[in-house]
Amino acid sequence: MIAQLEGLVALIKDEAARNPGFAEKLNALFQPVEPIAAARPKVPAKRKDIDVPDxxxxxxxxxxxxxxxxxxxxxxxxxxxxxxxxxxxxxxxxxxxxxxxxxxxxxxxxxxxxxxxxxxxxxxxxxxxxxxxxx
Structure with missing residues (x-):
């Protein structure tokens, strides 16, 4: 599986070297994007300050x-x-x-x-x- 992935990367690299349009699309695809906001952990709704009687x-x-x-x-x-x-x-x-x-x-x-x-x-x-x- 690793050899197949390495072959795919080499193929993409060769194509990008020969085809400038493909290289531009590839660069646009891997441009840094804004990080996705991490899911905030669920915090219970703020409980009202209730004076709990004894x-x-x-x-x-x-x-x-x-x-x-x-x-x-x-x-x-x-x-x-x-x-x-x-x-x-x-x-x-x-x-x-x-x-x-x-x-x-x-x-x-x-x-x-x-x-x-x-x-x-x-x-x-x-x-x-x-x-x-x-x-």
Whole structure:
């Protein structure tokens, strides 16, 4: 393949030496052109500077129902910012959601799940009096 390309280059070189019109066309073809603008990497649209409230504080202050009502009062941009800030959606499924009720439910459920992790061990007591006596 390399030998074929070298032969093609030699043929073009010979033709350009014998034919001035061909040489001009060849030179015009290989004139420096303006570089093509490199594709700009996708930069996410500038996110509005949203003051993300602390959902843990709000939940503790309001309880579950009050917290959900408070979330319903928040705009969708704030709800999405909460999801991003808290890392509730690493797969970014909720990023395209428009329904605020769905976002509210997602946040409340995710916060509840995060808060209940490890709760299976909280409050358990071992009855040491009922343990079998060692002999």
């Amino acid at each position: 959902v843990h504080v709000e939940f503790d202050a309001r309880g579950d129902e009050g917290f959900r009502e408070w979330l319903h009062a928040q705009p969708a941009d704030t709800l999405k910012a909460i999801i991003r800030h808290e890392g509730f959606d690493p797969a970014r499924r909720a990023a395209k959601w428009k329904d605020e009720r769905k976002l509210v439910t997602f946040i409340a459920d995710a916060l509840r799940a995060r808060m209940s992790r490890g709760s299976a061990f909280i409050g358990r007591t071992h009855d040491r009096d009922d343990s079998p006596a060692e002999s």
